[in-house]
Amino acid sequence: MSYVLIIGAKSDIAKATAKEYASNGYNLYLAARNARELESFASDIAIRFDVNTECLELDILDYSSHRAFYDKLAEKPSGIISAVGYLGNQELAQNNFQEAEKIINTNYTGIVSLLNIISADFAKRGAGFIIGISSVAGDRGRKANYMYGSAKAAFTAYLSGLRNRLYVYKVHVLTVKPGFVFTSMTAGMKLPARLTACPGEVANAIFKAHKKGKNIVYTKWIWRYIMSAIRNIPEWQFKRMSI
Amino acid sequence: MKSNSLLSWGNYPKIENSVWNFKNAEELKQIISNKDNLIPYGNGRSYGDSALNSNLICTKIYDYFLGFDEVKGILHCQAGVLLSDILEVFVPKGWFLQVTPGTKLISVGGAIASDVHGKNHHLAGSFSDSVTEFSLMLPSGDIVTCTHEENSELFKATCGGMGLTGIILDARIRLVPITSSKINQVSIKTKNLKETFEAFEQYKEYTYSVAWIDCLAKRKDLGRCILTVGEFAKDKDLSYKSSSIASVPFNFPVSTLNKLTIKLFNTFIYYFKAKAGVTNQKVSINSFFYPLDAIGKWNRIYGKNGFTQYQFVLPKVKSYEGLSKILTEIGESGKGSFLAVLKLFGKGNTNWLSFPMEGYTLALDFKIEQGLFELLDRLDKIVLEYGGRIYLTKDVRVSKETFEKGYPEIDKFRMLRNNYKMNEKFSSIQSKRVKI
Numbered sequence: 001m002s003y004v005l006i007i008g009a010k011s012d013i014a015k016a017t018a019k020e021y022a023s024n025g026y027n028l029y030l031a032a033r034n035a036r037e038l039e040s041f042a043s044d045i046a047i048r049f050d051v052n053t054e055c056l057e058l059d060i061l062d063y064s065s066h067r068a069f070y071d072k073l074a075e076k077p078s079g080i081i082s083a084v085g086y087l088g089n090q091e092l093a094q095n096n097f098q099e100a101e102k103i104i105n106t107n108y109t110g111i112v113s114l115l116n117i118i119s120a121d122f123a124k125r126g127a128g129f130i131i132g133i134s135s136v137a138g139d140r141g142r143k144a145n146y147m148y149g150s151a152k153a154a155f156t157a158y159l160s161g162l163r164n165r166l167y168v169y170k171v172h173v174l175t176v177k178p179g180f181v182f183t184s185m186t187a188g189m190k191l192p193a194r195l196t197a198c199p200g201e202v203a204n205a206i207f208k209a210h211k212k213g214k215n216i217v218y219t220k221w222i223w224r225y226i227m228s229a230i231r232n233i234p235e236w237q238f239k240r241m242s243i
Numbered sequence: 244m245k246s247n248s249l250l251s252w253g254n255y256p257k258i259e260n261s262v263w264n265f266k267n268a269e270e271l272k273q274i275i276s277n278k279d280n281l282i283p284y285g286n287g288r289s290y291g292d293s294a295l296n297s298n299l300i301c302t303k304i305y306d307y308f309l310g311f312d313e314v315k316g317i318l319h320c321q322a323g324v325l326l327s328d329i330l331e332v333f334v335p336k337g338w339f340l341q342v343t344p345g346t347k348l349i350s351v352g353g354a355i356a357s358d359v360h361g362k363n364h365h366l367a368g369s370f371s372d373s374v375t376e377f378s379l380m381l382p383s384g385d386i387v388t389c390t391h392e393e394n395s396e397l398f399k400a401t402c403g404g405m406g407l408t409g410i411i412l413d414a415r416i417r418l419v420p421i422t423s424s425k426i427n428q429v430s431i432k433t434k435n436l437k438e439t440f441e442a443f444e445q446y447k448e449y450t451y452s453v454a455w456i457d458c459l460a461k462r463k464d465l466g467r468c469i470l471t472v473g474e475f476a477k478d479k480d481l482s483y484k485s486s487s488i489a490s491v492p493f494n495f496p497v498s499t500l501n502k503l504t505i506k507l508f509n510t511f512i513y514y515f516k517a518k519a520g521v522t523n524q525k526v527s528i529n530s531f532f533y534p535l536d537a538i539g540k541w542n543r544i545y546g547k548n549g550f551t552q553y554q555f556v557l558p559k560v561k562s563y564e565g566l567s568k569i570l571t572e573i574g575e576s577g578k579g580s581f582l583a584v585l586k587l588f589g590k591g592n593t594n595w596l597s598f599p600m601e602g603y604t605l606a607l608d609f610k611i612e613q614g615l616f617e618l619l620d621r622l623d624k625i626v627l628e629y630g631g632r633i634y635l636t637k638d639v640r641v642s643k644e645t646f647e648k649g650y651p652e653i654d655k656f657r658m659l660r661n662n663y664k665m666n667e668k669f670s671s672i673q674s675k676r677v678k679i
Contacts, residue, residue, distance in 0.1 A: 044307035
């Protein structure tokens, strides 16, 4: 079976997604910073699902390393899943550009740098799939997290354009927009249980949407309607709200 | 990371506790250095208070498979891995646990800490006999590797040591090759204790053996049982489904399980239903080894007050006399055990607190109610009179004096705890009671 490259592989959603793909027979490249910390996880997946797994060092902010990173992959993956994400600190980012820049570059610039390289290869091969885990936060900027939200909005727009461009090359692009998810990124936040997904549910929704050839998937599904409602609030009213 | 209070399998006692999870050794070290009154907690299948204290270190999310040596059949895994996970992955590949208890829903760390035994104890020994190595985090935060040779004292103290020597991080355990996921089972129905003992001897060549005993039977029927023995089939069918079927949805009202219902249960289901003499059947791993796992949360049938299991072993030469006395005592008390399981152990090992010794062991469930502990105190006396001992993993009430008499190496264990300052960090409600 072919390889899937998962970047940002240390996140809880990434790990659940890795399990989902491995349980469906895919071999895995797991890429992240300090990838050594993923070795136990990688061996677990390999033993549990009888697939090959490989941990790869990847710094998403080190743009100049991305070409070499991709060129070094002995067997090119049939698909890539980006689970890279950095929530950051909104308040800090308002006053400190370094934090704002880190949020923007991690959630957007770095992924673009790598996806440009990979999408070119997929286009040339006329095959492949690209799955980008964006966020509902990118659907409308809110005062609580618009640094993160704006970077995710850019990523969502990038994926949309990429899908449009790669359509003729038979490369499938899936945009994933999780709402609340119980992960270490949201640990300590009070999340409404009914609206909050487990990483496993997100992973399962991703795999299903991929196999069905969907373009955009919200997890949980109800977020499609919540965000549609939120997008439709007139700006004159929205600017007065705290949500 | 902290989460809410946990109970033991017996749902008794109910104690407020904080639960600490860890994902790696550094996080674990932090917990150990910041807290005391700590005890490891695996999958919560110890019956009594051996895994309860004010701070529980939960190993549940520390559950990765780390490697498998296909030549030697040695699996390297983290301590939170459940035996059920191992079966799911390895039975289809033709491997089985060298030693497994009657539930697969326990962690590897817990299996070592309780040095659990199974239906093949007379041939394969305890769980620790399948462990080639484990790593242990000491109170200092140092991690040591323990094998039968290296740090052998720590090995002997930790296997059966009830989590009181530190936290087991990962272990290498030996799996055994199988040629089928089915077992050829033979059931033998006996009429009394004498026949039961004879049957155990007659069928001792079988790898697996255990008896369900009707402990409410009296006089001439005393000790009647159904002995089940088995061997793995050789049909090369390795298909395996981890079955989890019905679950008991709520605690039964306490009155449901009274003398009458238990009596009916024991008599009808386990005795009369079985055909007389000897029956042969081919059954699955789950039905042979883990019949109760098919009913999730079966502990709830004992009601909200909880239950306990009383398990003891008597030296072989004195087993017949001792068991007759104990079964008579239980029969007269009318307090019933839903499940009474009898097994003939082989020789014990050299671990300091491992439970098995050569002889017969009996395990009985009792719901917590008035007069129960008095009955168990009377049983303790008989157990000691015949040179037996009590199994800590099931226990929730044994006295220091009774416990100590059964475990002659206890002072070595106490001294080691003292030397490594384990007693300052790790303890359980049980260890405080029996003063280890």
